[in-house]
Amino acid sequence: MISVRIVGINEFISSLAKITFTMRFNLVHVVSFSILLVFLSSCKTGKDVYSWEYEVLYPTESDDFYYDDEEDYMPPVKENFQSSATRHWDLLHTRLDIGFDMEMEYVLGEAELTLTPYFYSQNEVVLDAKGMDLHGIMVNDKEAFFNYDGQQVTILLEEEVSRGENITIVVEYTAKPSELEMNTASDAIEDDRGLYFINAQGEDPNKPTQIWTQGEPESNSVWFPTIDKPNERCTQEVFVTVDNRFVTLSNGLLVNSKENGDGTRTDYWKQDLPHAPYLFMLSIGDYAVVKDTWRDIDVHYFVEHEYEDNARGIFKNTPEMLSFFSDVLRYDFPWDKYHQVAVRDFVSGAMENTSAVIFGDFVQQTAREQLDGDFEDIVSHELFHHWFGDLVTCESWANIPLNESFATYGEVMWREHKYGADDADFKRLDDRLSYFDEAQSKQVDLIRYDHDLPGDMFDRHSYEKGGAILHMLRAEVGDEAFYTALNKYLVDNAYSDVEIHELRMAFEDVTGRDFMPFFNQWFFASGHPIVEYSISHTYDDYGEPVTDLTFTQYASAEDTLLYNLSIPYAIYSEASGEYEMSTFFLEDYMDWVFLNGHNDILIDPRGELLVEWDQYTGYNASHIPMYMNQMTNAPWAYARFKAFNKLYFNIYDDDSLNMFYAVGLKDAFHKNRLNVLESMNESVGYAVEFDADPSNLFSSEVLALVQGLATSDSNYAVQAEALKVLVAVDANAHRDFFTKALSSPSIAVTAEAMMAMADIDLDKALPYAEKEQNTTNYTMLDAVGTIYAQSRDAKYQDYFENYVNGENGEYQTYYAMYYYSKLLAGLDRDAVMRGLDFFEYYLNNASGEYVSNVALSGMDRVAAGLNERQAEGELIEWMPEVDARIAAISNAYFGFEDVEEAE
Numbered sequence: 001m002i003s004v005r006i007v008g009i010n011e012f013i014s015s016l017a018k019i020t021f022t023m024r025f026n027l028v029h030v031v032s033f034s035i036l037l038v039f040l041s042s043c044k045t046g047k048d049v050y051s052w053e054y055e056v057l058y059p060t061e062s063d064d065f066y067y068d069d070e071e072d073y074m075p076p077v078k079e080n081f082q083s084s085a086t087r088h089w090d091l092l093h094t095r096l097d098i099g100f101d102m103e104m105e106y107v108l109g110e111a112e113l114t115l116t117p118y119f120y121s122q123n124e125v126v127l128d129a130k131g132m133d134l135h136g137i138m139v140n141d142k143e144a145f146f147n148y149d150g151q152q153v154t155i156l157l158e159e160e161v162s163r164g165e166n167i168t169i170v171v172e173y174t175a176k177p178s179e180l181e182m183n184t185a186s187d188a189i190e191d192d193r194g195l196y197f198i199n200a201q202g203e204d205p206n207k208p209t210q211i212w213t214q215g216e217p218e219s220n221s222v223w224f225p226t227i228d229k230p231n232e233r234c235t236q237e238v239f240v241t242v243d244n245r246f247v248t249l250s251n252g253l254l255v256n257s258k259e260n261g262d263g264t265r266t267d268y269w270k271q272d273l274p275h276a277p278y279l280f281m282l283s284i285g286d287y288a289v290v291k292d293t294w295r296d297i298d299v300h301y302f303v304e305h306e307y308e309d310n311a312r313g314i315f316k317n318t319p320e321m322l323s324f325f326s327d328v329l330r331y332d333f334p335w336d337k338y339h340q341v342a343v344r345d346f347v348s349g350a351m352e353n354t355s356a357v358i359f360g361d362f363v364q365q366t367a368r369e370q371l372d373g374d375f376e377d378i379v380s381h382e383l384f385h386h387w388f389g390d391l392v393t394c395e396s397w398a399n400i401p402l403n404e405s406f407a408t409y410g411e412v413m414w415r416e417h418k419y420g421a422d423d424a425d426f427k428r429l430d431d432r433l434s435y436f437d438e439a440q441s442k443q444v445d446l447i448r449y450d451h452d453l454p455g456d457m458f459d460r461h462s463y464e465k466g467g468a469i470l471h472m473l474r475a476e477v478g479d480e481a482f483y484t485a486l487n488k489y490l491v492d493n494a495y496s497d498v499e500i501h502e503l504r505m506a507f508e509d510v511t512g513r514d515f516m517p518f519f520n521q522w523f524f525a526s527g528h529p530i531v532e533y534s535i536s537h538t539y540d541d542y543g544e545p546v547t548d549l550t551f552t553q554y555a556s557a558e559d560t561l562l563y564n565l566s567i568p569y570a571i572y573s574e575a576s577g578e579y580e581m582s583t584f585f586l587e588d589y590m591d592w593v594f595l596n597g598h599n600d601i602l603i604d605p606r607g608e609l610l611v612e613w614d615q616y617t618g619y620n621a622s623h624i625p626m627y628m629n630q631m632t633n634a635p636w637a638y639a640r641f642k643a644f645n646k647l648y649f650n651i652y653d654d655d656s657l658n659m660f661y662a663v664g665l666k667d668a669f670h671k672n673r674l675n676v677l678e679s680m681n682e683s684v685g686y687a688v689e690f691d692a693d694p695s696n697l698f699s700s701e702v703l704a705l706v707q708g709l710a711t712s713d714s715n716y717a718v719q720a721e722a723l724k725v726l727v728a729v730d731a732n733a734h735r736d737f738f739t740k741a742l743s744s745p746s747i748a749v750t751a752e753a754m755m756a757m758a759d760i761d762l763d764k765a766l767p768y769a770e771k772e773q774n775t776t777n778y779t780m781l782d783a784v785g786t787i788y789a790q791s792r793d794a795k796y797q798d799y800f801e802n803y804v805n806g807e808n809g810e811y812q813t814y815y816a817m818y819y820y821s822k823l824l825a826g827l828d829r830d831a832v833m834r835g836l837d838f839f840e841y842y843l844n845n846a847s848g849e850y851v852s853n854v855a856l857s858g859m860d861r862v863a864a865g866l867n868e869r870q871a872e873g874e875l876i877e878w879m880p881e882v883d884a885r886i887a888a889i890s891n892a893y894f895g896f897e898d899v900e901e902a903e
């Protein structure tokens with residue numbers, strides 16, 4: 001937006017209206033401005049002009065017009081300002097008595113709330129209660145009048161209640177979450193029905209019956225009446241009555257369980273420490289409960305029975321994390337217990353309900369699956385919330401980065417502690433990339449009061465950008481000051497709600513330094529700096545060698561500020577053979593420094609700044625020694641990663657590339673070895689694309705290194721990627737490697753080996769596929785399907801059809817149907833017709849939204865595969881029969897007339 005000030009207009013206007021004003025307007029508004037002048041000149045009296053002008057110029061629609069009375073501007077209207085909720089009442093305690101109607105999917109509840117006026121005397125209470133039937137409300141044991149609009153209930157009090165007095169409200173209600181249609185879903189949370197019945201009537205044989213809740217941001221008021229705001233908090237008791245076969249989980253401690261003699265049981269959960277209503281939770285299902293402890297606190301894992309053996313692995317390192325976070329924050333885990341549960345069809349990834357965290361069922365992995373990757377980041381994220389989010393809670397959703405940025409940074413802290421700084425640096429790289437990706441289409445203030453819905457705040461800004469900012473804050477003040485300030489923030493604000501300035505003040509109090517500039521540029525502004533730098537080796541006036549290091553700063557968006565940046569950089573010392581750290585303070589658009597000698601320099605070698613770097617340089621062979629030195633000698637894996645990428649993306653001759661590969665494949669950090677192998681596979685891909693022979697790409701030294709990694713790298717992803725290089729280069733020559741890898745403990749490695757074997761010797765690969773064919777792991781299913789589809793053997797029809805009919809998840813079924821259609825495309829008439837019958841049966845009988853997609857696209861794939869065979873010269877005489885059958889099935893499904901028959 002370009003703003004222009006018209007000078008001299010005041011005199012013109014004041015002669016008409018006896019008032020003055022100036023206008024700032026957008027160039028596109030020149031036309032409307034001219035119309036305005038015409039209109040003004042036609043007005044008869046000043047009074048008319050004034051009233052007309054007031055109405056038109058008052059800037060409700062657009063902030064392009066500013067009304068100026070003499071000197072002062074009228075402020076633009078800030079739309080959508082999302083204040084924190086006003087505290088009329090302080091909710092002290094909530095006692096719930098909950099049962100269920102599984103047939104109707106209703107919650108049958110009684111809620112008893114204890115409240116006291118926050119400060120001012122009150123004569124009514126407004127509670128959030130979404131989509132309920134309210135059967136009656138008592139205030140202090142007397143029936144009360146209330147108005148209910150389906151979202152909130154206003155309860156009239158007989159007498160005004162003053163500060164210091166408590167009232168008790170009892171609400172009898174039926175909640176109907178499954179009947180609710182709301183639309184405040186966000187990136188983080190897909191739905192907002194508050195409480196979910198999963199397979200409540202038990203009709204789906206492939207799904208357990210479960211009930212679970214998701215409160216954040218303001219959905220718990222669907223299943224109990226409350227003041228559903230993050231700046232409220234109370235203690236709680238939950239009495240929940242369930243069928244005896246289920247276990248229950250809620251916040252706080254399980255006080256007792258009582259058999260009711262009718263096949264049901266009532267569990268009594270109690271939490272004496274106050275927390276926000278969005279953190280209340282319930283989870284009900286048939287679970288194996290695996291019990292751990294940390295210090296004197298119970299730590300339980302709730303998983304489906306088949307995962308019982310690996311429950312500790314699924315919620316990996318929980319006790320150790322409890323110790324680490326308690327110690328580093330110098331603030332012990334503040335809650336009664338720490339339980340974690342995996343639920344079906346969860347609407348988010350996981351949720352930090354106080355002392356009872358819910359995860360999506362995707363976390364349920366076998367120990368073998370975990371060799372190829374796990375969900376430990378989510379475990380640490382939710383646990384860290386128990387300090388940042390649950391103990392100290394954002395007072396409004398505008399301040400959600402106080403919850404989510406910390407939880408995201410908690411993942412980094414745990415990795416740094418457990419797996420080292422290099423591992424944490426790469427996690428932060430992923431986080432930055434995730435934010436930069438969002439920043440391409442969205443750059444907003446991190447703390448923003450003008451969001452539309454609470455859900456809009458749960459974005460890559462609040463998580464990853466905020467996490468990156470916390471890391472910069474830590475780098476800025478040092479570890480000791482950082483953790484001292486966090487401790488002060490927790491101690492000062494325990495069991496209360498906060499806004500961002502409370503974090504700032506903690507840092508100011510601890511360090512004695514003003515943090516308004518830092519918070520202003522990072523928390524209250526949008527965008528990020530883009531910094532271009534150049535490293536030039538030149539000579540000064542005396543002929544001495546100097547390195548000219550120049551930085552130029554650009555804005556990522558039009559309204560992005562000029563940043564003050566402390567840029568860390570490292571200079572290589574020939575004498576010591578080490579890199580030495582320095583800091584460059586960039587506070588202007590452009591600045592530079594001359595350093596003695598021709599230096600090898602690493603800018604931001606650990607990736608600590610949230611900066612988009614842009615190195616200005618013409619790459620050529622003269623840069624090779626510097627980057628090779630960095631790949632060899634830089635002590636930071638991230639710096640070595642950047643050095644390899646600079647070489648790989650800028651220098652293309654095979655000899656040089658082989659030199660880079662040879663160094664990179666020996667890197668001590670597994671993600672760097674993986675990065676080199678992925679680059680090599682990319683090179684193979686390019687070669688194949690341009691009909692070049694990939695077997696000439698790599699030197700014998702490099703191939704020997706890859707062979708070594710394929711058999712014995714400590715990381716299985718590296719082994720699998722190395723195998724992929726070997727098969728791409730020359731599958732036959734590497735047959736021994738695949739044969740050995742077929743018995744790898746890692747699924748990724750075994751699957752890669754099976755597919756490689758199938759390429760050169762299908763008959764040898766088939767028995768391995770048969771051995772693994774009942775897997776539910778996607779990677780393995782992918783390999784089995786790929787191999788069977790290549791077999792062109794009708795006997796595998798039974799396998800796919802049985803798999804689809806079996807008790808497998810939706811995604812597994814999707815895989816099976818995908819490969820079944822690939823298999824069919826290679827078979828004869830009878831087999832294809834039988835397959836189409838199966839698609840038809842499946843389309844009409846299976847349940848789930850994905851079914852029609854899977855079956856219809858499967859039939860398309862069969863037709864496409866058969867057409868391909870014809871294009872390759874095979875005559876398929878029965879093709880018209882296939883086309884007609886597919887048309888008939890889909891027409892019947894969509895309810896069309898059968899076109900073929902009508903003709």
Ligand SMILES: [Zn+2]
Nearest residue numbers: 381385404407
């Ligand atoms: Zn979170």
